Amino acid sequence: MTIDNSYMIYRNRRRGMDHDLYKWSNIFSRPPLKWPNNKNVLTWIVINLEWFPITPNDTPFKAPGHMQTAYPDFRHYTSRDYGNRVGIYRLLDALKKIDAKVSVAVNSAIAERYPQLVADISADGHEIIAHSTDMNATIASGVAIEQEEAHIIRSLAVIEKATGKRPIGWLSIARSQSFNTPELLANAGLSYMCDWVNDELPYLMKTKAGEIFNFPLNHELSDRQILNVQQHSVDSYVQQIKDAWTWLNSESKQYGGRILPLNITPYIMGLPYRMEAFEQLLSWLKTQEQNDFATGTEILETISVN
């Protein structure tokens, strides 16, 4: 079988990217960013709070971590819920000990089902960002634009009602978007999204509804990737994050402020046998003189002044 000649045509072979969402940019030739108090590295922690309906939705795709056995999959349903009952509180306590504020990406179903949890998170001074409605509300090409918009609007409205504050940040489930997503997010008044992992600093995307920042939440440094997908030990995870921080800190002396993004999942990291190593990592970060912790909102405020 010979391939059709249309396959030999390169419609977007041109200077710059093969799309119009953002421009190419070299991180090492941008004007250096300055962080408050002359810190080199801001550690930006994003914790995912996820509620998995016990009947998974395979359309457009089944969210990572979703149910796996025949109904009723008590095994996965309850071990995910463990994260929302126990794991998250271990993480919150650990953060309180080092006085670090983080961004928590919340399925709005969490706010509806567990109001005490979102109240506790807010009371501890953390930022809440939107993470769709629940883990069946995945977004990808093929989802009708009205449906996608409904997920976004509902997610923001429910969280605003529960916390009294409208989120300014958004994390898609599995970082998955459709071609409509950036515009819908900008249109909903969001200031930043955390989905594209092509950079290590925030940058602006253009949409018909205006600009929106992308904050690259490095998926390769996430606990899901390192512990679950790659099946490394938590000790190896800690080593890798320390190596990453050390590298970013040294680079920062020449190139300006850097961000270390850590995506954390309570049902993965918040297990008893992993917590001590993670707590030690947090205190190691806390004792690095050139480190500070920041929420997405704080980073946004800083780069707006820069």
Next chain:
Amino acid sequence: MNNGQPDPGLYEYNAYRNRPKIEWPDGKTVAVWVSPNLEYYELDPPENPIRKSWKTPAPDVTGYSHRDYANRVGHWRMAEVMEQYGFKGSVSLSVALCQHIPEVVEHANELGWEFFSHGIYNTRYSYGMSEEQERTIIEDSIKTVKNATGQDIKGWLAPALTHTPRTLDLIAEYGLTYTCDLYHDDQPMPVSVKSGKLISMPYSLEVNDHYGFFIYNMSPREYADTLIRQYERLAAEGENSGTVMCIPLHSYLIGQPHRIGPFAEVLRYIKEDGRAWITQSGDIADHYLANYSHLAGAKNDY
């Protein structure tokens, strides 16, 4: 797939025992070459009936943006570390990068890196191409790299490792001297082609950073340790007859902040060891063809 196709008969069997001695310049025992893949992946490429470009329907945000990290962040970090320890890259190039982000190609060229073709895009596959279509991408590669860098490409690594049964004959006919698509040996070997002279350049999937991190799920420090073990073994065996060690890289992987530090230590280790001919693929091919093209194993006219 394609049951009943003939064995391609690309090379003759040549056992690793009692081979003639290959000597590298200055008495070095192992030729080490670093091969950054400088690639461009399209966000929404046309569909190839045999292979999908992305795991999810476009836009595969994580897949695409992870690759794009290479050209915004990873390349610059990786290149700086290579330069620090004196390693010049031999680039497996998606040639459309010359149009999309000429800054990356110009930077590599200024550093003295060599370019060979890795197809037009890493999202366009050779499977199912007619001879004419395949000639088009080879001619495009030769011309595009020449225009962008002044260099004549000498080698080929098929786009996303996709081939036709004609690929090696065609690249040899166009005057290319080495292929990086065969993984049967740790020394250069002649490849049987219809015309021209073609050798197989030892590349590696096994110590490719992609295999290290995503097939074998190594931690960055384990991967660094693996490279040093690979180097130690090949440097020792090269006393008998010179070996080749290739370190194939993707800067969206190796250029990540948790990996680049351990990797820099590997380059420092190899440089300081002293047994390595730290070189480039084209120089290995030239040296081999100039001195050893008479060696056994060639069915074609060496």
